[in-house]
Amino acid sequence: MKQFSRFNQISLLLGFLFLYLPIVILIVFSFNESKLVTVWGGWSTKWYAELMHNQGIKDAAWVTLKVAFMSATVAAFLGTIAGMTLSRFGRFRGRTLFSGMIYAPMVMPDVIIGLSLLLMFVALSVDRGIATITIAHITFSLCYVAVVVQSRLSSFDDSIEEAALDLGCTPAKTFLFITLPVIFPAVLSGWLLAFTMSLDDLVISSFTSGPGSTTLPMKIYSQVRLGVTPEINAVSTILVGLVASGVLLASYINRRQAKQRQLDQQLAAQDE
Amino acid sequence: MDNKGVLITGGQAELGPLAAVQMRLSSFAPYRWFVATIIWFADKLGVRGRSLIIALPYVWLLVFFLLPFAIVLKLSFAEIAIAIPPYSPLWAWVDGIYLKIQLSFESYQLLFEDSLYIKAYLTSIKIATVSTLLTLFIGFPMAYGMVRAPKQWRATLLMLVILPFWTSFLIRVYAWIGILKTKGLLNLLLMNLGIISEPLTILNTNLAVYIGIVYSYLPFMILPLYANLEKLDGSLLEAASDLGCGPFKAFWSITIPLSIPGIVAGCFLVFIPAVGEFVIPDLLGGSDTLMIGKTLWVEFFNNRDWPLASAVAVLLLIILLIPIVLFQKFQERANARST
Numbered sequence: 001m002k003q004f005s006r007f008n009q010i011s012l013l014l015g016f017l018f019l020y021l022p023i024v025i026l027i028v029f030s031f032n033e034s035k036l037v038t039v040w041g042g043w044s045t046k047w048y049a050e051l052m053h054n055q056g057i058k059d060a061a062w063v064t065l066k067v068a069f070m071s072a073t074v075a076a077f078l079g080t081i082a083g084m085t086l087s088r089f090g091r092f093r094g095r096t097l098f099s100g101m102i103y104a105p106m107v108m109p110d111v112i113i114g115l116s117l118l119l120m121f122v123a124l125s126v127d128r129g130i131a132t133i134t135i136a137h138i139t140f141s142l143c144y145v146a147v148v149v150q151s152r153l154s155s156f157d158d159s160i161e162e163a164a165l166d167l168g169c170t171p172a173k174t175f176l177f178i179t180l181p182v183i184f185p186a187v188l189s190g191w192l193l194a195f196t197m198s199l200d201d202l203v204i205s206s207f208t209s210g211p212g213s214t215t216l217p218m219k220i221y222s223q224v225r226l227g228v229t230p231e232i233n234a235v236s237t238i239l240v241g242l243v244a245s246g247v248l249l250a251s252y253i254n255r256r257q258a259k260q261r262q263l264d265q266q267l268a269a270q271d272e
Numbered sequence: 273m274d275n276k277g278v279l280i281t282g283g284q285a286e287l288g289p290l291a292a293v294q295m296r297l298s299s300f301a302p303y304r305w306f307v308a309t310i311i312w313f314a315d316k317l318g319v320r321g322r323s324l325i326i327a328l329p330y331v332w333l334l335v336f337f338l339l340p341f342a343i344v345l346k347l348s349f350a351e352i353a354i355a356i357p358p359y360s361p362l363w364a365w366v367d368g369i370y371l372k373i374q375l376s377f378e379s380y381q382l383l384f385e386d387s388l389y390i391k392a393y394l395t396s397i398k399i400a401t402v403s404t405l406l407t408l409f410i411g412f413p414m415a416y417g418m419v420r421a422p423k424q425w426r427a428t429l430l431m432l433v434i435l436p437f438w439t440s441f442l443i444r445v446y447a448w449i450g451i452l453k454t455k456g457l458l459n460l461l462l463m464n465l466g467i468i469s470e471p472l473t474i475l476n477t478n479l480a481v482y483i484g485i486v487y488s489y490l491p492f493m494i495l496p497l498y499a500n501l502e503k504l505d506g507s508l509l510e511a512a513s514d515l516g517c518g519p520f521k522a523f524w525s526i527t528i529p530l531s532i533p534g535i536v537a538g539c540f541l542v543f544i545p546a547v548g549e550f551v552i553p554d555l556l557g558g559s560d561t562l563m564i565g566k567t568l569w570v571e572f573f574n575n576r577d578w579p580l581a582s583a584v585a586v587l588l589l590i591i592l593l594i595p596i597v598l599f600q601k602f603q604e605r606a607n608a609r610s611t
Contacts, residue, residue: 003420004417004420004421004422005420007413007417008413008416008417008420008421009417011413011414011416011417012414012417012418012421012429015410015411015413015414015417015490016414016432018410018487018490019432019433019436019487019490019491020432020436022444022447022448022451022487023436023439023443023444023447025447025450025451025457026443026446026447026450029450078328078329078332079329081325081326081328081329082329082330085326085329085330089326094330098330098333101330101333101334101337101338102333104337105337107540107541107544107545107592107596108548108592109544109545109547109548109549109550109565109588109592110545110548110550110565111548111550111565111568111569111585112344112548112568112585112588112589113337115344115568115572115581115582115585116340116341116343116344116585117336117340119340119343119344119347119578119582120336120339120340120343122357123343123357135336136336138332138336139332139333139336139337142329142332142333146329170311170314170315171314171315171322172310172311172314172315173311173315175314176307176310176311177291177294180290181290181291181294184289184290185289193438196438199440200440200441200442202441202442202551203550203551203569207572217440217442220442220443220446221442221551224442224446224449224555225555228446228449228450228453232446236440236443236446236447239439239440239443240439240440240443243438243439243440244435244438244439247431247434247435247438248431248435251431253289255427257289
């Protein structure tokens with residue numbers, strides 16, 4: 001009954017063209033010899049070579065990577081605990097507030113999160129810099145990790161955990177050998193999500209950064225306001241390439257694992 | 273030790289890559305000591321110690337998410353002052369005895385008196401509404417096409433939708449500048465094809481903002497729609513067609529009503545962040561594109577009026593609270609119906 005009609009095909013084709021064409025154009029023009037973005041002057045990698053000499057961009061990239069690594073790691077830790085709390089502890093006092101605080105940062109406009117954190121740092125007279133950007137990034141990305149971990153746990157039967165506890169495992173041992181391996185793929189993809197979101201963030205970083213802690217998006221933003229340059233195209237291409245290969249690798253691992261699981265289940269079914 | 277090994281290997285297929293690594297490492301003595309020490313410490317912590325760890329994310333969000341809002345609320349009642357930080361204190365001890373509290377409603381008064389702010393709120397809501405609808409009209413056929421595509425394509429198609437969602441927002445908005453500007457690629461193409469003779473002004477208009485929002489938020493619309501349409505019971509459509517219902521009528525009277533939860537979720541996920549959007553109106557919009565996220569940014573960074581920026585944020589939050597509460601109610605009702 002379900003058929004893949006011509007209408008379906010065309011809407012998918014046009015939709016994906018719309019989604020991907022701008023990025024493809026951006027990548028192609030990063031290899032443009034000409035400084036004018038709309039004039040094609042032949043293939044060249046000179047803008048990438050020029051990037052290597054741009055100390056400002058290199059510094060910003062280093063700050064961004066440091067912030068992304070630290071914030072993703074802390075967010076993965078806190079988010080895992082939060083996700084487990086949401087899915088395993090049932091009803092506890094303050095649960096509504098807690099789940100509200102988990103979901104709210106995901107839809108809250110960035111300007112509000114950035115402004116509120118900055119005002120708090122000022123009120124507490126904390127010096128702004130890499131540390132404050134990292135704190136801000138942890139706050140919004142821990143929520144995403146929590147949601148990913150929670151959805152993994154909700155599809156996992158907790159009877160194995162109970163069995164381990166019944167067989168005399170301590171809670172710590174059960175967590176380390178049962179729960180953690182189960183949610184590990186979710187924690188990993190949560191970490192990746194947190195990492196890329198930290199790489200991307202412009203608005204919240206702009207509010208919470210101080211002198212000497214310019215991140216790459218802030219640098220790109222200040223140059224984009226002056227116009228389109230092939231150099232920015234080159235930075236963007238590197239960023240897009242990094243993120244895309246990370247995501248594709250993660251999904252490849254995930255899919256292989258799912259296939260393995262399916263195979264094991266089929267084998268188990270045959271044995272019975 | 274043996275039976276525990278069985279427990280782990282028995283569940284390995286289900287438990288995933290970490291369990292396999294743990295198994296392989298378990299013959300390695302330093303690893304065993306390391307793990308034993310961790311477990312010993314964790315057990316030593318006891319129930320109270322563990323609940324301290326469990327409370328960590330709760331405390332983190334209270335301190336870094338809720339408390340800042342309280343400070344924004346407080347600051348919105350302060351007065352702008354030439355000082356560092358640039359606002360007057362809300363309370364002060366007079367002679368160390370009296371607590372003097374001074375609330376200023378000046379910022380809120382300004383918000384309602386200067387038509388600029390009201391206009392910015394209204395424009396934001398209008399632009400967000402229109403672009404949400406546009407996103408729905410583009411996203412629905414795509415999600416529908418994905419569901420109907422051959423099964424072996426689905427994972428790839430899903431990946432193709434998710435990938436832009438992971439790539440930098442700023443870069444994707446930037447990509448449109450080169451396309452839309454006066455001497456940009458779109459104008460060049462249209463002029464070479466002979467469709468137009470004069471370049472169109474698209475960049476720095478509201479049209480560019482619509483394009484930017486639809487483009488950036490399209491995955492947020494497609495994903496919930498796809499998740500919803502995928503679960504749709506195909507036998508209902510079959511029954512309809514058996515009973516003589518044409519495909520268009522079946523679509524209107526079965527597919528659309530059943531996909532309402534997906535439509536609502538998708539619209540919610542696009543509308544809320546679009547209202548407070550800053551990057552898109554700033555880079556693609558013109559000087560007449562007044563959106564509230566940009567207004568807040570300008571008040572804060574350019575005019576350094578922190579109390580006014582706080583008041584703008586408070587009012588924006590109150591406005592956004594309405595759709596959030598409505599959505600929560602809708603979700604609860606949908607959950608109650610499904611269980």
